[in-house]
Amino acid sequence: MSSRPRLLITAGPTREHVDPVRFLSNASTGAQGAALAEEALARGCIVDFVHGPLAVPVPAGVIAHAVVSAQDMLDAALRLHPACDAVIGAAAVSDFRPRETTAGKRKRGSGAWTLELVPTADILRALGERKGHRVHAGFALETDDLAANALRKLHEKQLDWLVANSPQAIGAAESRYLLLGRDGTQRDLGVLTKRALAAVLLDVLLGPVRP
């Protein structure tokens, strides 16, 4: 890794439009991604910050790349990946999108409505297939079987590190985290603020050195 590592960080939710007005999304604020970017900048990294619509400011100093949908985020990530040394997928990417996006806004009066959803592209998995020498880390939000589901994701996406937490983390000031490593590491990190978690994750990604 070069003396000034270049990080690709994804942050925030994506929006999958049903029509020009409505979309499927989630309550991610982008605060975890922003905390990671701030910690990385403080350590002298160059940060490519690919973000959906955020409820927090884009951190000053990042190279910002605003996107809306999971497909937009994938396109941006694939474009930026070759130049980066490490990836942290902190975005809460929509797993599903409507099969079709309609041009007009559907009216309430038209009654019940069946919406066909299909899986979106898996961004970290796609980047994992192009991993090369890079270090990759991701997050897993699990409602049940936290450790087992997280470990499966770590291998499927060819991640080196994965932070697992539960939906209570969304929008919360602090949360309980589990850190899993490809090397077999399983560390209960306890309750941490998002910035403290960012410091732990950057320590394992880049080594515990600070400029």
Next chain:
Amino acid sequence: MSSRPRLLITAGPTREHVDPVRFLSNASTGAQGAALAEEALARGCIVDFVHGPLAVPVPAGVIAHAVVSAQDMLDAALRLHPACDAVIGAAAVSDFRPRETTAGKRKRGSGAWTLELVPTADILRALGERKGHRVHAGFALETDDLAANALRKLHEKQLDWLVANSPQAIGAAESRYLLLGRDGTQRDLGVLTKRALAAVLLDVLLGPVRP
């Protein structure tokens, strides 16, 4: 109307949860509702501000009532309506919600997914049925046949005033508006900021007097 009118203003989007993490929503920021509340406060009104998750701050001085879903917003509006002199429905309420909300988070690996959507309760229509002496105003966001659809909504919801605009207004600093009145008024308001539109609407609702 009393010397210090009490306004019920709804603002922002609602979120209709599919599961603990995902929801259907729209890109409303709540900026129009906030501008209306600020203008009403500046004119000496008491403001009950019923709002979904906002991308702007809740205006200082309102009586704030935070909600998530269309049903939550309806419940709050019905509770507050009897004490108010006027209503402005500026929220971008979800017209549809999932028929069922599942307890766990569905996995991407489970393939395509059919989501059953049903219409939500129509808040302004429900308030219209209890209108009494009150003045009611609403907004209509239309992708086609703007004036015709807006006029139909005005009558269906027993509104006195309705502001019609197109989806470009969402998140925009200014937009082009059409004002319709139960008395037959049709005024093209031209391009206005949200605060200027708030002033026009409060003029017609409360009369052009300022304290």
